[in-house]
Amino acid sequence: MDRPLARARSASQLLHRRERLDPAALVRRLLAVQAQDGRAAALALRARSEGLTAAAIEGDDELVVAWLNRGTLHLVHRDDHPWLLALTAPTRFANNRRRLGQEGVSPQDADRAVAIVRAAVAEAGPLTRSELAACMAAQGIRTEGQATPHLLMLAALRGVVVMDARRRYALADPAPEVDRDRALAELARRYLAAHAPASDRDLAAWAGLPLRDARAGLRALDAPPPEPTAEAVPPRLLPAFDPYLLGWKDRTFAVPERLARRVHRGGGMIRATAAVDGVVVGDWDVDDDRFAAERADVERFLSGARPAS
Numbered sequence: 001m002d003r004p005l006a007r008a009r010s011a012s013q014l015l016h017r018r019e020r021l022d023p024a025a026l027v028r029r030l031l032a033v034q035a036q037d038g039r040a041a042a043l044a045l046r047a048r049s050e051g052l053t054a055a056a057i058e059g060d061d062e063l064v065v066a067w068l069n070r071g072t073l074h075l076v077h078r079d080d081h082p083w084l085l086a087l088t089a090p091t092r093f094a095n096n097r098r099r100l101g102q103e104g105v106s107p108q109d110a111d112r113a114v115a116i117v118r119a120a121v122a123e124a125g126p127l128t129r130s131e132l133a134a135c136m137a138a139q140g141i142r143t144e145g146q147a148t149p150h151l152l153m154l155a156a157l158r159g160v161v162v163m164d165a166r167r168r169y170a171l172a173d174p175a176p177e178v179d180r181d182r183a184l185a186e187l188a189r190r191y192l193a194a195h196a197p198a199s200d201r202d203l204a205a206w207a208g209l210p211l212r213d214a215r216a217g218l219r220a221l222d223a224p225p226p227e228p229t230a231e232a233v234p235p236r237l238l239p240a241f242d243p244y245l246l247g248w249k250d251r252t253f254a255v256p257e258r259l260a261r262r263v264h265r266g267g268g269m270i271r272a273t274a275a276v277d278g279v280v281v282g283d284w285d286v287d288d289d290r291f292a293a294e295r296a297d298v299e300r301f302l303s304g305a306r307p308a309s
Contacts, residue, residue: 004230005197005253006278011228012196013244014048015236015278021049024062028077031190032084034241035065035075038167040272043239046301053304058165064172065163066156067092070208072268073163078173080190081162086178087187088208089157096154103147113141113151117169118160126168181220188217192225195247205249233278237294240272245280255280 010016014029026049027033035041042057057063064081068074068088076084100110113136120135121127127135133148141151152169155161162172191203204214238244245251245263255263255273259280263271273280274291 002253003277003279007230007233008197008228009195009248009253010233010244010275010278011231012194013247014194015233015244015275016231017048017050017234019049020051023052023057023060024077026052027063027075028080030194030243031080032069032074032076033243034069034072034246036073037240038065038165040239040241041075043272043298043301044242046298047236047238047242052301054302055304060165063165065165065167067153069206071095072208075165078162081172082159082175083178083183083186085157085159085175086180087183087213089159091208092153092157096150096157099150100147100154103145103150104142105147105151109141110151110154112139114155114158114160116141117152117155118171121161121169121171126164126166126170128168132169181216184213184217185220186217188214188221189225192221194243196225196228198248202248202250206247233275235274235276235290235294237284237291237298238273238275241270242273244275244278245270245273254278 014021014026021029023045026045030048033041033044039054042054045057046052062078063075064078065073065075066081066085068076068084071088071092097107097110105113116136116139117132120132129148129152132152133143136148136151137143143151152161156163156172159172159175161169163169187207188203191206192198195202195206200211200214200218203218204211207214245254251264252260254275256279259282262283263273263280265271272284274282274284276290
């Protein structure tokens with residue numbers, strides 16, 4: 001176990017909580033937080049800034065959710081959505097088209113569904129998945145099975161809609177022209193700010209982009225990022241899919257071999273874990289007094305209460 005590396009990466013991931021950041025600033029620092037589980041994404045922010053509540057995150061209109069890195073839902077700042085989408089969406093269309101075909105949705109109906117979604121949210125404002133499914137079904141679009149989520153994914157990949165932090169679909173901001181080379185450099189810079197020390201393979205795995213793109217972005221940087229201080233990190237309760245366990249290709253620096261299968265069960269599933277000084281010691285069921293304050297703060301966070309002064 002490389003404890004200095006675990007400490008350095010814990011610091012880059014803000015697990016030391018040296019600053020009190022609001023949700024939007026925190027997400028900008030992390031760049032993208034995996035968010036197919038909305039509560040887990042919110043708890044990932046709680047672990048990195050004091051005084052947050054789930055309600056504050058849900059009510060922050062600077063945050064959006066979209067299918068981005070690795071073709072998975074991520075929570076990002078609204079300003080970062082257009083260029084991240086431009087980098088990641090092109091690799092996802094073929095799989096989306098294949099899945100829609102498996103669900104019995106023709107390319108023509110898929111195009112029509114995107115137009116229906118655009119018109120519905122333009123007229124009514126943010127709508128839920130079930131509300132949009134009803135709009136599509138009313139106009140003869142197949143919505144059974146997994147057709148609805150894949151149709152909404154297509155609308156998101158085309159830059160038509162995004163989700164807000166409450167998982168309602170709204171029109172995406174108009175997308176500016178994105179220079180791919182500059183976007184790759186920005187990706188590399190922002191990734192390293194939240195993950196250094198890291199390699200080109202780490203960046204490629206995290207973003208779900210070819211290794212050549214990761215290397216191109218890193219080559220474009222004017223200077224390497226400063227190395228984070230390898231400082232001790234207090235005990236932390238991390239949620240499922242926490243960025244600390246998804247940010248690098250190899251997570252052995254943080255997860256002892258004896259716990260690897262328990263933490264990573266396969267199929268992309270990452271359990272909620274307890275970490276001490278950047279090293280996982282178990283899941284949330286551990287009976288350890290070192291986590292009493294963290295458990296209390298999780299309860300406070302979910303209840304919406306303010307921290308005691």
